[in-house]
Structures are given as C-alpha cells and as structure tokens.
Amino acid sequence: MNEPTRIPKYVKDKIRQAKQGDLYSSFTVSEYYYDGEVLERDIEQSELYLRNVSRIINNAKIRLRNISLYDYKKFSKLKFTSSEKNTTIIIGNNGSGKSTILESISKCLQFLSDNIRIQNNNNYKFQDSEINIHSISGQTIVRCILEIENDFSFSCSLTKNRENISRKVSSELEEFKALARMYQRSNELDNNTLSYPLLAYYPVERSVTLKRDDAVKYYERKKAKYSDKSEGLKNAFDGTSNFNDFFLGTKKLMILLMNSKQMTL
Template identity: 30%
Template sequence: MEINSFKLTDVGRFTDLTIRLAPTAKYLSNVTVLVGNNGAGKTTLLKALATSLSWLVARIRTEKGNGSYLAEVDIRNGASAALILIGVVDDSPARSSFPAADPENDLFTWGIARGRQGRKAHIHSSLGGVSRLADHYRDQLTTDDKASLPLIAYYPVERSVLEIPLKIRTKHTFDQLDGYDNALNRGVDFRRFFEWFREREDSENETGVSDTALAEISEKFGKNSDIWKTLSTLKASSRDRQLTAVRSAIAAFMPGFSNLRVQRKPRLHMAIDKDGVTLNVSQLSQGEKSMMALVGDIARRLAMMNQSLDNPLEGDGIVLIDEVDLHLHPKWQRSLIRQLSETFPNCQFVLTTHSPLVISDAKDVLCYELNDGELREHNGLYGLDANQVLLEVMDTDVRNSEVQKRLNQLVKHLQDGQLDEAKALFAELSLELPEGHLELAKAALLIRKLELRRA
C-alpha cells in the first residue's frame, strides 16, 4: 500500500496544491523529501497526510471508526472551508478477488473537509474509498490468521522527548492491531516499546536460553566448551522473530551497536552494547537515543503487524517523519535515506529535512522545495556536495555573507592586479579567519605569483 498523490485546498497556507509521491516512473525509490524554510508548510503537509490516514486506521479497527478531523485553525485565512483529498494504491496479492474503486490501478480516494463555523459549507467529506479499503483488511483478518496489516505511522518533531520507564505499572496487550496504537498522534512511544520488548524477551527466555545464563556458562567453562556451544545453538534456534527484526534494524542504522536487551540487575533497565561496552540506553546521546527509538519503533510496529513473515521488516506501509535529521551527526545524515530504503524496503517514506546531506546522498529520491505556498520539483541532486545543495536547493549561503563578500573582493583585487589592496585585505582576513582557511591559502598562492611576476 502506498500514497499515490494528495491534494490540499485552502489548508494552512496552501490554496490549491497537488503532490505526487514517489515511487513514480521517473523516481523509482520509495522516498519523497520536502525541503523549505521554516514556515514554508512542510509540517502542514505531513499533518494533512496523517489526518487522512487516521481514517483508514480507525476503520480497520472498527467498521464505523472515526479518524482525526481538520480544525478550524487549519483553514486558510480568508477561505470558508478546507479539503484534503488523498489517493492510496493497494495492489497486494490478497486483494485480487476484492473489487477496487478503480480496477485498473487499485486506487482508493477519500476526502476530509472542514467548514468555518457559521458559514454554509460547499464541500463535504467523502469516505467511501477509505471504508472499502478498510473493509478489505478487516475481511483478511477474519478469514486468514496469517494476514498482514500495513504500517501507518507519523513521527513529529516532538518524538525527541523520550521516556524510559523503570517500572511497568500497567499491563498492555500487544496484538496485531495494537501496532496502530499512538501511531499517528504521538510519534515514538518509548514506554510502550520498552514494555513490548520486555514481554517478548521474557517469552524468548522461557523457551530458550537467556543472555545471562549463556554469559555465566561462558565465564565458567569458556566458549570452546561443548556445553557453551550446545546452549549457544539452542539460543539461536529459539530467537524471537519480532525481537530479531528490531535488533537487526537498529544494528543496520547504528554501526557498533548490538545486543539490545532488558537487564534486571541492579535495577530494571534497557541495555545495549556500544563497541563492546555495555551501556544503559539512558546513557546514550540524544542523537543515538532518537535514532534507536525511531528505528526501533518502526521495526516493532512492522513486527507486530506482519507476524507471519519470515522477515517482518519486509512488511509494507507508509511512514511520515518530520525533520528526519533531528539530532543526527552528519555521518548518519548521509546514509539515512539509503538505510531506510534498504532496511524497510516495502515502506513508503515522506520526510522533511533542513540538511543538505540527507538529500544529496540518495539515488532516485523525489525532492520538492516549498516556497510561499508553491511547490517546485528538484532534479538530479544525487552526488551534489553540501555547498551546492545549500546554494541551489535551500537558497542559503555556504558561509557567513560578510566574510564571503570580502573574500570575493580579495579575488577581484587579484584578478585586477591590485597587489597592494589584495595584500592589505589578505592581512585583515588572516587575523579574523582560522589558520589553514582554504580560500586564504589559495589567495596566498595568487599573491605570491603576482609578486614574482612584478619582480
């Protein structure tokens, strides 16, 4: 399942905007990236998608379920009503016998409308398409106990606030439909992640060999002993498939991290190994925790909703992430889109970012620039350096504008053969800029060349 396109009419700052999402005939990846200045409307677009998709989640849960509504504040200033239209394609094999809204491409459309209070509404919500699509999934769950569900999740900027509980006070169930809990209104739910992980690990240890027991055997008899080898093999065969999916996803995104687990001593906490050193998850940096929580939450939901798949990470779905580069080191930003596509190959991603590194290091990504309520598609960003992306896509200087102006003046003096003026400006800049500045190094060579020519 994936979003084909959506349209906003008088929503936020958008009067009439239609967006086609990847994959398309031109962009084969499953990733669409939105860039733009603060206030350009990137978050508005993601929230509009989340609002529309909330109706599908609600009606998969119950036949007459209600999703989120547009608020009056979402209506564009000066307009009397707002409308979100969305088209979702679902061509899963299980739907072959199910009558689609459009038999040619399995396109389901629905609209969410809101009028201003006291005004006569001229547009109305249309929910026939979402009801038909939800009916299909409910029918599948009824007739096939191995049926899968599509992941639908929205991760807002507020996902950076993480809560790691020390105690579990409320017992929760983790059935297949529970993969939708807080998926569109809360972002990363680390408390629920911790509870789910602990329950699965307890079950895994009951049917196999715990990490603690294996470590004790290793310490007492050594890893070359027959008993350690036997228990190690038994542990590998009893690995929980859902936990394995989460662990492998985190390992793929975070090189050097492994063996995520719950430890009971000296107190209950979640631990992970970083470069061979065991750490409490709360000891990780904000960027590390944000990445682990985001990737872990996506993997957890996929594992819950695709329990019959050999690799639950191959389940399909739609994931919306606002400011995907939040708190991440540039090295992780560079590989982020590639890793999302490789780790979750059948999920469609719609991302926003302010980082030039995110969009210049991935192939076949559909990138849109938002500016003053208008949308512009960017071509051929793969392989551009960060400075080019800053200049051409994000309309931002690559360095301080005053410094750039003086460097440009220095170059002009040299081109015009004004040696004295160039040397004076070079001396000023050398006092202000750090030693080894590349542009100053180039200017020093040109000054020396000009001096030799005059001599």
C-alpha cells in the first residue's frame, strides 16, 4: 500500500495563508491543484481557490502605492509615493523630472498589461540611454508596488544593465506575472465576463489639436471585428503623438462591447 504523499512545509504554509484570505496564496494553491506537481491534481479544489481570487479582483480598485528609481535617467535615487486619493498630481518646474516619473510608472504598468494579453511575457523596453550617466553600478532599476483594494500588494522590479559590467542585477517579475495570470484564469473561470483593469498612458506629446474632420473620418471607417477584450490593452502605453490611434483604440473598445453584451471591460 502506497504511503500518502508528504506535503512540503512551504505548501502547507500557502494553504494556511490562503484559508486566511491571502490573495497571492489563494492563487498559488489553485495552481498547485491544477498543475498536480506538488499537490494531487484536483480541478474542483483548484476552482474553489480560484473563485476566491476572482471574487476579489473582479472590479477591484488598483492603486499605485509607490515607485522607486535607481540611476534612472536624471534620478540617482528617488522614491515616489502616490496619494491615497483617487487622483495624484505631480507639480514641479520644467525639467524637474515629472515626465520621467510618469514614464517609469508606464513601464511597469505596460509590463502588467502585456502579461494580461500574453501569458508569461518577459519582454519590457529599456534603452541604454535611460541609465543615469553618473551611475557607478552601470545599471538602472525601476521598482513598482501596486495595491489591490488596499489589502494586497504586488511588486515588480525592471532592470537594465550595461553590457560591459561584471555584476548584473536581475529583474523581479514574478508577482506582476502572477497578477496577470489571476486575471486570465479568473476570466476563463467566469466565462469571459471578468472585468480587466483599464490601463493607459497618455503623455503630453499626444495633446495635439483635434480637427472635426478627423473625428468624422474615424467614425465612418469600416467596422472591424475584435474577438478578445484583451485587445483593449494593446498599444495602451506606446505614447503615440496624435489622436488617430486614440480614436482607433476607443473604437476597438466600443466594438468589443457592442459585439458581446456579456463582455465587460
């Protein structure tokens, strides 16, 4: 007679934390049961834990708690904490780094957005020119912490190393990738009715004059077909400097909603 499989302590800890309501642990245990590697495969138990995840993240409020910059562009070190209100306003003189802070936030949110669209996506954009010219370490780090309903936090650390340095620092991506998988798996569980977070970046370069003819032109374009609501997140952070793509993106969202009354964005 085979002995029952011994459950590792770290798995027991995750189960205990999940039963106490921890979001990340609930999803992790759901994946354990689904994969069948550290726990015996049990789809019913997997869905039970995933239901708890879906209940929390559906229409949940996402807040940027803070972002930390290390040798990123003009900043050698900066920690920016957002307001607990619905709106955060950054005030400063020209050239003080307001746009740099927004760009760093957009990098992290774009990584989350891309992983909601494409599972296990490790790609993110960094240029060598973004490393502070006075950097001794030869690397730049952008670290972001998001909060879900002010109760659960997820962190992400994006890193760019110069090619010629001997000691390189790795990015820390797993928590944002896990959060993205929560949205994907919960959406599948809820038959494609889960609300994805609305993430977008609208830099000052986009603020150009809108002509009435432009609005008419894009309104009259032939209706396109879009089958996946995750397309609403595509190109949300590309920083295009005109309203054309803005209208196209808005139109995509409207078409998605009209094509399926059950589809929620």
